[in-house]
Amino acid sequence: MDIFDQVNALMSEIQQFDTDNAEGLESFRIRFLGSKNIIKPLFSEIRNVPNDRKKEFGQKVNALKQAADEKFKSLQGQLKASSDSNIEIPDLSLPGIPVANGAFHPVRIIMDEVIDIFRRIGFDVAEDREVEEDWYNFTAMNTPEDHPARDMQDTFYVQNDPGRLLRTHTSSVQSRVMTTQKPPIRIIAPGRVYRNETVSARSHCQFHQVEGLYVAEGVSFADLKQTILYYAREMYGPDARIRLRPSYFPFTEPSAEVDVYWGLKDETDYRITKGTGWLEILGCGMVDPAVLNNCGIDPERYTGFAFGMGIERQAMLKYRIDDIRLFFENDKRFLSQFSAAK
Ligand code: PHE
Secondary structure (H helix, E strand, O other), X not given: OOHHHHHHHHHHHXXXXXXXXHHHHHHHHHHHOOOOOOOHHHHHHHHHOOHHHHHHHHHHHHHHHHHHHHHHHHXXXXXXXXXXXXXXXXXXXXXXXXXOOOOOOHHHXXXXXXXXXXXXXXXXXXXXXXXXXXXXXXXXXXXXXXXHHHHHOOOOEEOOEEEEEEOOOOHHHHHHHHOOOOOOEXXXXXXXXXXXXXOOOOOOOEEEEEEEEEEEOOOOHHHHHHHHHHHHHHHHOOOOOEXXXXXXXXXXXXXXXXXXXXXXXXXXXXXXXXXXXXXXXXXXXXEOHHHHHHOOOOOOOOEEEEEEEEHHHHHHHHHOOOOHHHHHOOOHHHHOOOOOOO
8 A cells, every 4th residue: 555545544544533432532542642653653754755745745644643633632522521421410409318316315304404403503423333232222221121111112133142233212322422422422313223113104113313412511401491492493493382291211310202383274284283283303301310320421520411303203294294104115206306405
């Protein structure tokens, strides 16, 4: 084939070339534009061309190179455009994919509120174990074995270890703290407690309490009453009224149960207050000197008060929940309804 025919053949190859993918374009580039491309040697062929056609040949080879350049650029542009159009551009005006937020458990919300209220008047949080020794839960709390008051709190004992039990109240933290700290002591102890009770809408075998304890020189019943009144007003509003009814606990003397005035606005109020308008919120009293003694604190020098309240009960009042079992079922439809009040 004549050298001119070769150039013409290459020209039509370039003109007819087409590809829709990067590999095709790359082999075109290597053949016509790479370092060992097919056009390059043609430039040295010029010396074999007769003089009168040298100019024509030179122009043809230059045109060949230019055509290859242009073809490459235009195919490259086409490929880029088509790959760009494959990228899905999201519609930014659409609403986003919702992220499900967690919610606080209603027990946690009330417990945090109670803790916060007592923190503000100088109570520190104390926590201790749920699997407790009999001594801290009962004996130190002036409830020795055979004491009839043990019947007040049906107990889960650890199998094969009668000295160990699931604490029946957070009062066990009182003896834990008093045996390790010196007065003045001012703590609140939030936590879970267990009682061997039949599970029903009203009672459960596990629930939460917050315990309070203040031991120092000269602590009086008036201090107790004022502290409880402060709590009731913070929790139930500035107009909250309380009343103290004499009661009995082995570890306090005298003992009282505290009611808050709930009102009789509707039928539910009648039902939950048994028609009185008053609701019991906690048990309390002056720490029995025998308890101080058991824990190594001198009852001649120190006095103290203590109180204990149930958290589920207050959550049930606040959120108008009528079945305590709901707190422990972890049903998301139930749990997602609550958010911290403050
Ligand atoms: N521990 C008692 C209960 O669980 C409550 C209480 C605590 C009473 C502290 C008096 C003092 O019922």
